[in-house]
Amino acid sequence: MADDWQNAMDHAVALARRAGEVVREALQHDRKVMTKSCSVDLVTQTDQKVETLIIQSVKEKFPTHRFIGEESVAAGEVCVLTDSPTWIIDPIDGTTNFVHAFPFVAVSIGFSVNKQMQFGVVYSCLEDKMYTARRGNGAFCNGEPLQVSQQEDVKQSMIATEFGSSRDPEVVDKIFSSLRNILCIPVHGVRGAGTAAVNMCLVASGCVEAYYEMGIHVWDVAAGSLIVSEAGGVLMDVDGGELDLMSRRIVAANSRTVAERLVIEIDAFSPPRDDAPPLKP
Numbered sequence: 001m002a003d004d005w006q007n008a009m010d011h012a013v014a015l016a017r018r019a020g021e022v023v024r025e026a027l028q029h030d031r032k033v034m035t036k037s038c039s040v041d042l043v044t045q046t047d048q049k050v051e052t053l054i055i056q057s058v059k060e061k062f063p064t065h066r067f068i069g070e071e072s073v074a075a076g077e078v079c080v081l082t083d084s085p086t087w088i089i090d091p092i093d094g095t096t097n098f099v100h101a102f103p104f105v106a107v108s109i110g111f112s113v114n115k116q117m118q119f120g121v122v123y124s125c126l127e128d129k130m131y132t133a134r135r136g137n138g139a140f141c142n143g144e145p146l147q148v149s150q151q152e153d154v155k156q157s158m159i160a161t162e163f164g165s166s167r168d169p170e171v172v173d174k175i176f177s178s179l180r181n182i183l184c185i186p187v188h189g190v191r192g193a194g195t196a197a198v199n200m201c202l203v204a205s206g207c208v209e210a211y212y213e214m215g216i217h218v219w220d221v222a223a224g225s226l227i228v229s230e231a232g233g234v235l236m237d238v239d240g241g242e243l244d245l246m247s248r249r250i251v252a253a254n255s256r257t258v259a260e261r262l263v264i265e266i267d268a269f270s271p272p273r274d275d276a277p278p279l280k281p
């Protein structure tokens with residue numbers, strides 16, 4: 001079975017690269033912007049085209065595999081993680097960046113079996129950085145091994161996070177109170193690339209000590225979670241418990257020490273789970 005997963009991973013890398021070409025080409029033209037759950041939850045035809053490209057190609061090669069894809073779920077597919085081999089796809093992580101040509105846009109492809117990530121591929125396509133990780137085999141960027149930062153003093157740390165796409169004042173208050181608490185630890189700085197997948201690769205690369213966010217989805221972080229852990233990092237829930245990929249909350253850090261220090265300062269909230277049954281009309 002191990003070889004099967006390696007074949008699948010090689011295919012994921014090739015598809016991420018092809019998807020990246022589509023994204024770069026689309027940036028040369030006007031981008032028609034549509035919205036999903038609210039006016040700041042953006043989607044473009046390129047998101048949909050890239051997801052279709054990836055899923056069709058995987059279906060031809062691995063007909064029994066299942067999928068959780070951001071745009072398929074938006075179109076009504078169920079979002080449930082089973083024990084079956086499952087491709088977890090964010091065709092463009094950082095659609096808002098893509099729309100504004102802000103230069104961090106990633107294709108994220110994770111692969112899970114028995115609800116455990118087996119490989120993760122994040123292609124930061126405007127930087128041409130291909131991040132990969134295979135369970136037990138380490139994490140890499142363009143073939144070079146990745147290692148998280150060794151800095152365990154949170155006061156000497158840089159933290160990544162995002163503001164999210166909710167404009168519900170209660171949610172925004174929680175995001176700002178967490179940010180305020182963390183800034184005032186004090187930490188060296190807070191940054192955000194505008195994509196969860198790239199933020200997690202920055203943790204894996206040792207450029208930031210940690211990334212946390214509430215409101216992300218499984219497709220934003222599935223691939224990145226393995227890239228962080230294979231680079232020596234730790235993952236947990238924002239309440240310090242075990243990471244649950246469907247819970248829409250994550251802390252990814254270089255060490256348990258930094259992660260647990262951040263958890264004290266995070267004003268946690270629980271967005272509706274990715275696998276929650278749809279609300280009845």
Ligand SMILES: O=P(O)(O)OC[C@@]1(O)O[C@H](CO)[C@@H](O)[C@@H]1O
Pocket residue numbers: 042070090092093094095096162163164165194195196197213216220
């Ligand atoms: O809809 P997209 O672009 O696939 O992803 C959403 C997202 O970019 O928004 C968040 C910013 O709040 C990121 O952390 C997350 O990855």
Ligand SMILES: [Mg+2]
Pocket residue numbers: 090092093094219220
């Ligand atoms: Mg995303």
Ligand SMILES: [Mg+2]
Pocket residue numbers: 047070090091092093094095
């Ligand atoms: Mg997306």
